Amino acid sequence: MLGRVNHIAIAVPDLKAAAAAYRDTLGAAVSQPQALPEHGVTVVFVELPNTKVELLEPLGEASPVAAFLDKNPSGGMHHICYEVDDIILARDRLVEAGARVLGDGQPKTGAHGKPVLFLHPKDFFGTLIELEQA
Amino acid sequence: MLGRVNHIAIAVPDLKAAAAAYRDTLGAAVSQPQALPEHGVTVVFVELPNTKVELLEPLGEASPVAAFLDKNPSGGMHHICYEVDDIILARDRLVEAGARVLGDGQPKTGAHGKPVLFLHPKDFFGTLIELEQA
Numbered sequence: 001m002l003g004r005v006n007h008i009a010i011a012v013p014d015l016k017a018a019a020a021a022y023r024d025t026l027g028a029a030v031s032q033p034q035a036l037p038e039h040g041v042t043v044v045f046v047e048l049p050n051t052k053v054e055l056l057e058p059l060g061e062a063s064p065v066a067a068f069l070d071k072n073p074s075g076g077m078h079h080i081c082y083e084v085d086d087i088i089l090a091r092d093r094l095v096e097a098g099a100r101v102l103g104d105g106q107p108k109t110g111a112h113g114k115p116v117l118f119l120h121p122k123d124f125f126g127t128l129i130e131l132e133q134a
Numbered sequence: 135m136l137g138r139v140n141h142i143a144i145a146v147p148d149l150k151a152a153a154a155a156y157r158d159t160l161g162a163a164v165s166q167p168q169a170l171p172e173h174g175v176t177v178v179f180v181e182l183p184n185t186k187v188e189l190l191e192p193l194g195e196a197s198p199v200a201a202f203l204d205k206n207p208s209g210g211m212h213h214i215c216y217e218v219d220d221i222i223l224a225r226d227r228l229v230e231a232g233a234r235v236l237g238d239g240q241p242k243t244g245a246h247g248k249p250v251l252f253l254h255p256k257d258f259f260g261t262l263i264e265l266e267q268a
Contacts, residue, residue: 001161003183004183010261013259027227051184074256121208125210126211129160
């Protein structure tokens with residue numbers, strides 16, 4: 001069921017400084033910051049040869065990464081996104097296996113314009129998993 | 135400088151249960167557990183099309199993931215490993231840029247038999263970064 005790792009998301013308190021560290025210190029190709037107000041984040045994409053890292057900074061009042069940064073003020077790894085062929089099939093299989101889907105269980109349109117779901121980190125050993133229909 | 139994401143490492147308190155969740159619930163191909171006493175972990179490889187996830191369980195008294203699990207008893211994302219072409223060149227560039235290499239600054243032989251270094255998470259917004267010579 002799990003396909004490619006689409007991205008690894010890292011929450012950071014200072015997106016400009018984090019993008020500079022990945023570009024200048026680590027020598028990676030980084031995008032310009034993109035504000036995604038409907039997702040409550042500003043994102044910088046770090047392009048690697050086989051996948052990407054997404055640096056996320058909270059945007060607005062109800063950001064999904066704000067609580068994480070309250071607990072981890074320096075930042076940290078926030079979630080892993082895996083691609084799946086059919087998100088409804090994946091969801092139904094996961095729910096049948098006893099895994100909890102966050103929210104109302106319906107896929108939402110994610111930051112890349114594709115249907116996504118998040119799985120409860122307690123069901124996967126502390127890791128927040130995002131599934132994105134490829 | 136940063137090349138492929140070689141792996142994403144996830145520390146777990148119960149490797150057997152975690153491997154079963156990735157295999158049976160998430161439908162991924164997982165390896166048999168491999169004890170790596172010289173690295174203080176037992177590892178299960180989760181093979182994805184473009185990279186891999188490594189599930190790590192502490193092994194022995196001085197495991198590098200034991201303190202992480204004390205702080206995060208359910209488990210969690212532990213580090214990201216990026217490939218580099220020349221680990222000495224990468225280290226020298228990083229040190230010149232002010233980044234801190236963990237330990238004595240000399241590459242060690244990592245779990246895949248290749249030279250590796252770890253970078254201080256405080257220099258990279260809470261993310262522990264491993265570099266592995268490809």
